[in-house]
């Protein structure tokens with residue numbers, strides 16, 4: 001029952017062997033993860049769409065900003081916040097309707113994330129590798145349409161899954177003192193910010209500078225001289241794209257029945 005070795009072995013995997021995942025293994029992992037994760041009100045307002053077909057994966061690859069692992073991995077799991085099924089049930093039983101609002105979006109999206117991470121652990125326990133696809137949030141409408149999701153159902157996150165073909169080193173995390181608070185929140189000071197990020201600024205910077213001459217030249221062209229600058233540059237999390245995609249998300253939540 002000791003989960004520490006499993007957690008310590010976690011690495012995001014971005015290179016996969018072509019071997020398929022046995023269908024019965026996948027079924028069991030998903031069923032265990034679904035049964036073994038908490039769910040708000042036990043309403044289970046989530047759905048997962050399995051994409052294995054090579055042609056359909058090619059389209060998902062485009063929607064996930066052409067991250068090569070989407071093509072390489074034999075499976076993509078798209079975890080959806082789904083209040084549609086519950087609302088159909090309520091309608092069919094003549095009960096009062098609900099779950100077409102922002103709270104319900106969060107309830108269902110949290111359930112979807114809990115299910116995704118429980119699935120991730122169950123997959124890793126079987127020796128499978130995975131990587132989350134944050135691009136899900138930036139292509140939400142297109143992914144929803146491609147997977148033919150009904151109203152009140154939107155993708156919250158995705159996992160690419162397969163047998164690992166790499167053994168990357170463990171990635172660092174911010175030190176415990178930075179994020180673990182007793183009783184009340186301890187605001188960081190300039191000195192503690194320096195301490196919190198110092199190791200990352202060395203290792204992270206070195207990792208991105210090792211991505212090849214072309215990438216380094218682009219960093220230099222954009223005048224990026226630190227890890228902090230890199231993170232909000234056009235090469236990583238550009239504020240303008242986040243702003244634009246936030247507007248798109250708001251419009252989509254309204255259109256698909258999670259906002260008035």
Ligand SMILES: Cc1cc2nc3c(=O)[nH]c(=O)nc-3n(C[C@H](O)[C@H](O)[C@H](O)COP(=O)(O)O)c2cc1C
Nearest residue numbers: 010011012013014067131132133134135157170171
């Ligand atoms: C919600 C979420 C979205 C992510 N999206 C991506 C992604 O689009 N591409 C990618 O290569 N890694 C993605 N990752 C993986 C992170 O980069 C990775 O978890 C982090 O660098 C720490 O590395 P580790 O998972 O190996 O410990 C994502 C992780 C999370 C939790």
